[in-house]
Amino acid sequence: MAVYTQVSAEALSAFLERFDVGELVSAKGIAEGVENSNYLVDTTKSRFILTLYEKRVDQGDLPYFMALLDHCADRGLPVPPAVPDRDGTLIHTLEGRPACLIQFLSGVSVSHPTPAQARAAAEAMGKMHKAVADFPLNRPNSMGVDTWRPLFERCGTSLNDIAPGLYDELGQALDRVTKAWPREGFDSCAIHADLFPDNVLMLGNRVTGLIDFYFASTDLRLYDLAVMHTAWAFDATGTKFDPYVSEALLHGYETSYTLTEQERAILPLLATGACIRFTLSRAWDWLNTPADALVTRKDPMAFWRRARAYESALAALA
Incomplete structure (x- = not known):
């Protein structure tokens, strides 16, 4: 907001x-x-x-x-x-x-989610995916994988004003991820695509609201979980990974959808893509937000640090 x-x-x-x-x-x-x-x-x-x-x-x-x-x-x-x-x-x-x-929905967004809160939020996502199984409308993902390269090019070498060498590093990661991106074999549905902690309202460990559906679209169901994982399992700077929150998210989601070995294996790739997507959108906003706007700009590097962590996980799986 x-x-x-x-x-x-x-x-x-x-x-x-x-x-x-x-x-x-x-x-x-x-x-x-x-x-x-x-x-x-x-x-x-x-x-x-x-x-x-x-x-x-x-x-x-x-x-x-x-x-x-x-x-x-x-x-x-x-x-x-x-x-x-x-x-x-x-x-x-x-x-x-x-x-x-x-x-208006009551509740607050948590800034430092506990494993119990993460599990409850992931359960809510799983229930949402079950509920939209018969939703008849479709909308292409306006920030999906095919939009990342054009956004990267629009940001251009100004990315290096955010961090030296970011243009080349991000471009190389973008090449790797888009080349490996799954185009079939995984189911799609209406997804939230932005279920960060600030888009989940809670009272204690109970979810009272899922809000801000303005990136909702038809895309890979697991990509929605990957986006959520990137946002919940790290601290705000993207430097500290919480394995307990990570596992709680997966366990919570599995109350609705049991994750197969293949699905668990693809999650780091999908999460890396999600990190690239948010690095790019935050970079664009960082470079183009009007000076007089009442808005809190968000650090693009927080998601680039996450992307590096997921790529390390991918390398370990190779």
Whole structure:
């Protein structure tokens, strides 16, 4: 979450008049994240999240995201569907941006997950994958393996401004991973593709919310688990690996899907790819985030360090 687009109290009050949610009491911009503009909105009736979708989110994809959230909510998963206005409309325009009012879910995102919390989150992912087995819509992964090379080229040698030699090192790893990337033999479904700790709300060891589905797409089911592993099993800097959290994630996921020997063997490759994907997207944001945006930029090197760890694991398996 972040704030790129400013919304005045007058504009927000007028926007809320379309809904049966009461009158505006307060609104506060949320700085965490880098994708969309988000506000915590309190009204006389309840609390909501207002999301304005920035350039990385295609307005044409919003019906897919809304349908996926409704599908998951209907199956009892703790996800935050959009709130319809009095006419039943979910997607609006505010300050020139597509916008949705989102149900607020209680809970907090953990910054240092315990094995028990990791297991619960992975269980929730497994349940989500079971729930979407019959989800009828498809959306190509806008940040999938075929997009990494073009993004790498757009970043170009400016990557060396982040770390000396990063352009060559990242390019070589990208070659290795894309050449070995599985194109068949593993099942696909609707995936979250970004289930970091800050996109899981918890109370103690209980998951109360899975949020921010704006990278959701149809892709390899195991890639979703690999993304989660990269985000949960390391500290924020990507330098310290927690084997207990790692194993808890796999055990939690296996309450829904038993991992075969072949699937466990492919996970380091998928995780390396996930690390490359987040290194690149963070690098792009690092190099291009407007100076006046209320947004917390994230260190690209934190995921490049993870990528090196997974490549070492791959070498050990060879």
